[in-house]
Amino acid sequence: MARSWQEAVDTGSETPPATASAPEGDGERRGAFSRLRESLSRSRQALAAEISASVTDKLDAEAFERLEEALIMADVGAPTTAEIVGRLEQEVEAGELTGGEAVRERLVTLLSDLATSEQDRIDVRARPAVVMVVGVNGTGKTTTIGKLAWHLRHELGLRVLVAAADTYRAAAIEQLETWAERAEAEIVKGTPGGDAGAVVFDAIGAAEARDADVVIADTAGRLHTHGNLMEELAKVRRVAEGRLDGAPHETLIVIDATTGQNGLRQAQAFADAVDVTGVAITKLDGTAKGGIALAIARELGIPVKLIGVGEGIEDLRPFDASEFASALVDA
């Protein structure tokens, strides 16, 4: 079933520490799963309708074309779609798959396989562990940081310190302050317009001094086409590296689920600049299917680790490939 936070986050300890809330039992998990399904319900309905229309027992060329259409409309992208539909067609032709139900199950498996990765855990083993959050403008970095901080605290009992290293955008520091308050995390900030690297530097120092477990650094949204801004981001990363061996331990790129194929270019560009270790895909509570996450996983090999499903502080889930795939396909 759904991945728990304990499974999704590598804290370095064998047994999860005492958490601030009740541990997730089976009932909780099912509840979490149905909440996820609810959030994704809008995304799925259109796709599901397409799929059911496609996978009737009549598996003709038209059926596969509709399937292809459904995947394209989910932003999975033409190349990945071609690969998947091609595979399904082959298997049907070879007699390995018969009937709509088999095709549906196989589709879910193929989609799920695409998104599965060995390195799908969030690495916060170091003390302090440094997580850098990057991405283009408006994807939900600051909100995701608030949610992540909250979950690390409430699910895993970790002490979190957030670094307000978005020194560019108007009121970005105040925005993060609000989230830090909601998440009961500490915050280190600099002056607006100040050096982002310096904030990260100070935050790591503060975390060491105050015995915080995790530092999460917010950065300014920036379009990957601006070379100078990407260079600045690389510099911020180097500051973290220089300050603490092994930092940043996790660099998450936040991608908006409504993003089309440009998401691939974004991920590639950020990976080139700062070595991205995971994707957080946000705003899945809309009608966008977030297929771009699958495209990124397949073509760039960057694992998806988190999904955002709303504006509330609890609306963050560990990414689960098979759950994501079946929630996409099932009604």
Add this chain to the structure above:
Amino acid sequence: MFDQLSDRLQATLSDVRSRGKLTEADVDAAMREIRLALLEADVNFKVVKSFTSAVKERCLGEEVLGSLNPGQQVVKIVNEELAALMGGAGRELALASAGTTVILMAGLQGSGKTTACAKLAKLLAKDGKTVALAACDLQRPAAVEQLVTLGKQAGATVYEQGTERDPVEVAEWAVGQAKAQSKDVLIVDTAGRLHVDEELMAELSRIRKRTKPHDVLLTVDAMTGQDAVNVAERFAEHAEFDGVLMTKLDGDARGGAALSVKAVTGKPILYASTGEKLAELERFHPERMASRILGMGDVMSLIEKAEEVSDTEDAADLERKIRRQQFTLEDFLKQMRQVRKMGPLTNVLGLMPGMGKAMKELRSANMDERELDRLEAIILSMTPAERAKPDLIDGARRKRIAQGSGTTVQAVNQLVKQFGQMRKMMAQLAKGKMPDPQQLMRGMR
């Protein structure tokens, strides 16, 4: 990439030997390529379908012109059809003949509404209007503070009442304030909301009814994928928007969402936001968007940007240096950085005179961003004296530079050699002689 599409099409249509009309088979093959290109550009699947069938009709009817190869011809037709679809009779921003013009801004979370509000304010202020902003995003933490800060930068008054009131009430109050203070324009910022959030869409509808805006603008992020149509349809229903403001066009998203929104709602795109700074808002140009969607680059915007980026004084100074072969590595670094500010390398290089044909050579020579990174690193590892006089660079210095930049002595050698050749070429260019692009490329490798 520049002309990649017509190259692809030409490859597909390479069998077309006869002059005269394109056959249906030819056109079908071409439409498959077009379809792929449009899907890559994030145009909605269904819009692509109807668009390509309309274009197919036209292609079948047209004569193959002598001057263009069939691939280019198809692209020309597609470009024209796209531009027509994107443009059409778009209406200008409606301004009240008397009293306060109210503009309502709506859109998804993160689409760039707040920044757009401030930009629009600045643009209108430039036209001599008195502008006010209403802070009605009470949902996003510090949204009010953000608008207050931006308002100051834009020279607009900001009406806010904190975050405790109902946004509908605040909006109505702001309109009253604007009228009382005889403001020419009031721009109302609202919270980002999902088109499927019935409660918030109803709230938006209420805001609209209470404020009676002259214009309702939907902000759409240029990188939006297939979902754009769903968003547009629902917002059209509840917000009854009049026009679209596309944001983040300084990225490299092809922007197919623009086409989708226009095709599905018929609403024109009025403005294009091309950066984070408040001045970076311009009227929307349908032909440029059409080229961009097709992957042909936004040529005009790049030219304008290029003109913007070079200071006229610097340009004259540079010209002189080039003519006298006094152009140094320092100058080269500066130029390279200016060029990089403008965006993806190959697009910009394609604009430089004589580069058109040489583009293919260039692409195969792999002068990509990473190459420039290396060159930049090498130059940065040089002392100012070395940059001014590369002849100074002996073996020991080359070693030092190589180490400092994390490259090899060979790479340093190559840069110095290439630079020498380039300097000669540029001097020729400046004197009015057109150097052979082949030679230029060979020198650069």
